[in-house]
Every structure is written in structure tokens, then in C-alpha cells.
Amino acid sequence: xxxxxxxxxxxxxxxxxxxxxxxxxxxxxxxxxxxxxxxxxxxxxxxxxxxxxxxxxxxxxxxxxxxxxxxxxxxxxxxxxxxxxxxxxxxxxxxxxxxxxxxxxxxxxxxxxxxxxxxxxxxxxxxxxxxxxxxxxxxxxxxxxxxxxxxxxxxxxxxxxxxxxxxxxxxxxxxxxxxxxxxxxxxxxxxxxxxxxxxxxxxxxxxxxxxxxxxxxxxxxxxxxxxxxxxxxxxxxxxxxxxxxxxxxxxxxxxxxxxxxxxxxxxxxxxxxxxxxxxxxxx
Numbered sequence: 001x002x003x004x005x006x007x008x009x010x011x012x013x014x015x016x017x018x019x020x021x022x023x024x025x026x027x028x029x030x031x032x033x034x035x036x037x038x039x040x041x042x043x044x045x046x047x048x049x050x051x052x053x054x055x056x057x058x059x060x061x062x063x064x065x066x067x068x069x070x071x072x073x074x075x076x077x078x079x080x081x082x083x084x085x086x087x088x089x090x091x092x093x094x095x096x097x098x099x100x101x102x103x104x105x106x107x108x109x110x111x112x113x114x115x116x117x118x119x120x121x122x123x124x125x126x127x128x129x130x131x132x133x134x135x136x137x138x139x140x141x142x143x144x145x146x147x148x149x150x151x152x153x154x155x156x157x158x159x160x161x162x163x164x165x166x167x168x169x170x171x172x173x174x175x176x177x178x179x180x181x182x183x184x185x186x187x188x189x190x191x192x193x194x195x196x197x198x199x200x201x202x203x204x205x206x207x208x209x210x211x212x213x214x215x216x217x218x219x220x221x222x223x224x225x226x227x228x229x230x231x232x233x234x235x236x237x238x239x240x241x242x243x244x245x246x247x248x249x250x251x252x253x254x255x256x257x258x259x260x261x262x263x264x265x266x267x268x269x270x271x272x273x274x275x276x277x278x279x280x281x282x283x
Contacts, residue, residue, distance in 0.1 A: 038093050042243055042245040043246070044249045049251050054071050075250065079242065082249065083246050119141055138161060165180065189257060195213045196212050
């Protein structure tokens with residue numbers, strides 16, 4: 001089953017990678033060179049800055065707590081910095097930005113009774129497929145997070161998690177809001193932000209080992225509270241100031257960070273690695 005988990009993790013990373021490579025099309029508008037160059041600059045700049053800050057904990061600069069703080073906030077810092085760069089340093093260049101329909105209501109009960117009777121059977125079939133996707137995504141994410149290497153002390157409670165996810169998604173579907181469930185790479189990155197990690201030298205190779213994890217629900221509660229507040233304060237402004245190129249750089253960042261620690265991906269890299277540089281593993 002571990003091979004299935006690692007393969008699914010690579011699949012999620014490939015989806016993020018494909019989404020980042022979907023460039024916006026401008027029908028009826030000429031494509032200028034400055035716009036294209038700025039698009040690539042902001043996208044890869046967001047990726048580079050995010051990875052630089054994410055790996056800043058491995059550098060000897062600043063104190064350990066400040067390095068951890070920069071690494072934990074690598075993604076929002078890179079998005080804000082590159083959005084500011086695109087908005088103010090290149091204000092004279094046209095950019096594709098986040099679009100939202102002003103007439104769209106944030107909270108509105110879905111009119112499910114307006115469908116014909118045939119529509120309910122179609123919805124039941126699609127709902128079964130969607131629930132199966134939720135089941136797979138939630139369980140695979142839980143299995144990856146509850147890996148013994150992460151040294152979690154509290155139980156996984158997968159059945160309770162599925163029940164809570166089902167109840168919440170029923171309410172979100174009625175209100176026309178996005179669904180929620182355990183997802184990659186958000187859950188492993190959240191675990192990594194709450195963990196104390198040490199580097200161990202083993203046969204000439206440096207390995208990161210998780211020493212302990214601060215298992216708390218407070219961080220998740222605060223994060224979703226901020227998401228709720230941002231729904232009313234950040235839509236449609238100031239999200240319209242974020243170029244789509246920065247969002248695509250965000251997808252690239254999530255795709256690459258989700259592959260960290262994936263044994264299947266590490267084995268694939270051995271195909272292009274010199275044999276003398278192979279790490280000391282059991283295979």
C-alpha cells in the first residue's frame with residue numbers, strides 16, 4: 001500500500017505542475033513580449049523565492065527560530081513579495097489578474113429543487129464518484145501524515161475524520177461553498193511546520209529526522225478562521241492585485257514541495273544518478 005500512497009502523491013504533484021503550465025489565453029488581444037517576459041519572471045520568481053525561504057532552515061544564517069519562521073512562511077512571503085514587484089515595479093505592463101464576478105453571492109442556498117427528476121439520478125451518480133474521491137484523498141493523506149517516521153503520539157481517528165468531512169461537505173454543498181478534506185501537500189507541509197527536525201549524518205549523507213511534533217488543533221482553527229475572514233475582506237480586493245503568473249508559481253511550489261521525502265520519486269531519480277552517489281538505503 002505504501003507504493004500506492006507514493007504514486008498518488010506524485011499524481012497530485014503532476015496535477016499542480018500541469019495547472020501551473022496552463023498559460024492564460026487572450027482571445028482577440030495581441031501578445032506582447034514584455035507581458036510574456038514578465039509572466040515568466042513572476043512565475044519562476046515566486047517558485048525560486050518560495051524554495052529559497054523553504055530551505056532557509058538549512059543555512060547557518062540568523063538564529064534557529066528565525067530560520068524556522070522564514071521557512072514556515074515561505075509561501076505567503078513569496079506571493080506577497082512577487083505580487084508587490086509586479087504591481088509597483090512593472091505597473092506600466094499589462095498583466096492578467098485574478099477575476100471574480102461581482103454579482104456572485106458568497107453565501108447563497110443552492111436551489112436543488114429546481115432540477116427535473118432525471119437530474120437527481122445523475123447527481124447521485126456523480127455524487128458517488130465524488131465521495132469515492134474524497135474517501136481516497138482523505139485516507140491516503142491520513143496514512144502519509146500518520147507515518148511512523150513522523151512520530152505522532154495521538155491516534156489517527158480516520159473514521160471520525162471521514163464522518164466530520166462528510167457532514168461539513170453536505171453543508172458546504174447546500175451553501176454552494178468549496179469542499180474540504182485532507183489534501184496534499186497541505187497536510188504534510190502543516191505537519192512539517194509543527195515539527196522539530198534535526199539533521200543526522202549517516203554514511204556521508206545528511207538526513208532530516210523528525211524529533212517531535214506539536215500536535216494541536218489551534219493552528220488549523222486559526223487558519224480556517226482567517227480564511228473565513230478573508231472571504232469577506234479579500235474578495236474581490238486585494239486578490240485582484242495578485243497576477244495569475246504568481247498563482248502559477250504557487251502551483252509550481254506546491255508541486256515540488258509535495259515530492260520532498262517521496263521514496264518513489266527518490267528511486268526514480270536514481271535512474272539519472274551516478275552509482276557512486278547513491279544514498280545508503282535498504283534497496
